[in-house]
Amino acid sequence: MSTHDTEINRDATRLLGLEGVSVTKVKDDGAGGSTVYVVTGEDSARACPSCGVFATRLKDYRTTAPRHLACGGRQVSIRWRKARWHCTEAACARRTFTEAIPQVPARMRTTAALREAAGAAVADGGRTVVQAGRDLGLSWPIVQHCFEVHAARSLPAEPAETEAIGIDETRRGKPVWKQNPDTDKWELVADAWHIGFVDAIGGRGLFGQVEGRNAASVAEWLALQPATWREAVRYVAIDLCATFRAAIHRALPHAKVVVDCFHIVQLAQRHLADLRRRLTWKQHGRRARKGDSIYTVRKILRRNKEDLNHEQRQLLKTELEHMGTYGKQIYAAWQSKELLRDLLHLAVTRRHVTPDHSTISAARHRFFSHVADHAHLPELVTLAETVEQWWDGIETYLTTGITNAASEGNNRLIKLEARNAFGFSNRTNQRLRSRCATTRRSRRETHPH
Structure with a gap:
């Protein structure tokens, strides 16, 4: 073999990316892929897996076809010609063994690179086990096993410390x-x-x-x-x-x-909706319909006050006034929700300044005073009681901004x-x-x- 041919084989070996073997030749398989012929390139492969003694007596040669990753967009079929050795150590129970390398251990039909790619495709690439198997030509159990091995290696055994x-x-x-x-x-x-x-x-x-x-x-x-x-x-x-x-x-x-904080606002919205439905049934004896004042503003009631323009504010107030006493009660419930949001807006993540105790107390007092003025509305009383029961957690949110x-x-x-x-x-x-x-x-x- 000439020096030029040897260099070409070394380049092919590096391109294959399979440590422990050397490429001897590459052929086109006629189906859009390549057949790569390799031989063992590590002397350590001659070591007996039982006793570790290097063998010197050759028995025969075997050719195996471990599956490997595609190379250059083409499927690669490997033909590995490896030797079978006699173990000459008298104290060793093993008589013969076949060469093996870390990338392709004994009795393994896939390379370590292919197994790593299968596990990473599921754990890191977001692919399902079925899709990864289709892409790499592997069965579901093999891909699942590769994923479990990859996950065990990449995921920390203990959670990282956090505040x-x-x-x-x-x-x-x-x-x-x-x-x-x-x-x-x-x-x-x-x-x-x-x-x-x-x-x-x-x-x-x-x-x-x-x-x-x-x-x-x-x-x-x-x-x-x-x-x-x-x-x-x-x-x-x-x-x-x-x-x-x-x-x-x-x-x-x-x-x-x-x-x-999201769940606090969600709770306020839920109580407002419950009150709106209860008073609508009480006034009309049915659900709201198109043409009813409450039907016109039902979506505005779910909006935040800072997101409403002047016309929408006027529409909300006018339509609820048309409902009479029930409309005023619904408007009071909407105000309670907004007062609670004003309290939550004092959080350090929104103001970029840690609120002091007096500021929090003032906003809290405004909310509870408004509810006390409308204590005949059970939905508002329930909301205020819930806020009181969870006040320590709400105050911690205001001072830390953690959600x-x-x-x-x-x-x-x-x-x-x-x-x-x-x-x-x-x-x-x-x-x-x-x-x-x-x-x-x-x-x-x-x-x-």
Whole structure:
């Protein structure tokens, strides 16, 4: 073989990207791909896998065809001619062995590069197991195994320390029940609800998930985390869920609960809608129809006051005045909602200045005074009672600006992942895929290459 031919083979070896073998020739397979003939290029392949002694006695040659990644947009079919050796160590129980390299271990029909690409396609590329298998020519079980190996290597074993976490639940699928043969009672085997724990301020995605929707599940997951991690958590963002609050006080007694501002406004909007529907039925004995004053302004009532122009403000006031007393009560409820929003707008993230106690107290007093002036409206009283019960968490939000937006964003990604997979039949795979989907961005930033 000439020096020029040897250099060409070295270039082909580098292009193939398969360490441990050397390319001898490349042929066109006639189907748009290439057939690459290789031989073993590492002396360590002659070492006996049992005793480690280098063999010197050749038995015969075998040709295998491990599957590899495409090269240059063309499918590559490898033909590896490797030697079979006699182990000459008398104390070794193994008599013969075939050459193997780290990229293609013994009895492996795929290369490590192909398996890594399959796992990364699902964990980092957002592809489903089925699609990754179609693209790479692998079966579903092989791709799933590659994904699990890749996830175990790329996902941290313990959650990263953070000052604030978010807790929220998401529903996917249906609960699974099984009848106990001894008691004839139906018992819950798999819950449809999953509780997720996320990094609320660091953007590192989902830390973990547990089945269930109770305080015991939350407290148990928190208790299983390292003590240093629990001590670092100072704030926990949640929605208006008393179950989560009880679990936090039990597992993280030093942490402060932060109520998500979105759910406070959502609650106010819900009570306003309930009052509007109740008074509409009371006045008309039916739902609102086109031509009714309340029907004309029903969408304006859901808007924020700063988003309304002068004409819309006048329309709201005029139409509600046409309803008489009921219209004035609905307008008072809308004002209560806006006073509560004014209170939430004092948050440090909106004003870029930490509000002092007197400013917060004044805005809080305006809201409760307005509700007290309309105490005959049960929806407003219920709203005020809820705000009072959760005031510590609301005040913490005002001074820190922490929200549970990270949990809501992760829930969207989790549902999208499940929708792309056409659902999950295995809850463990569902949680693993969910965690990979929500941590892709942070893992790319940590390991950009």
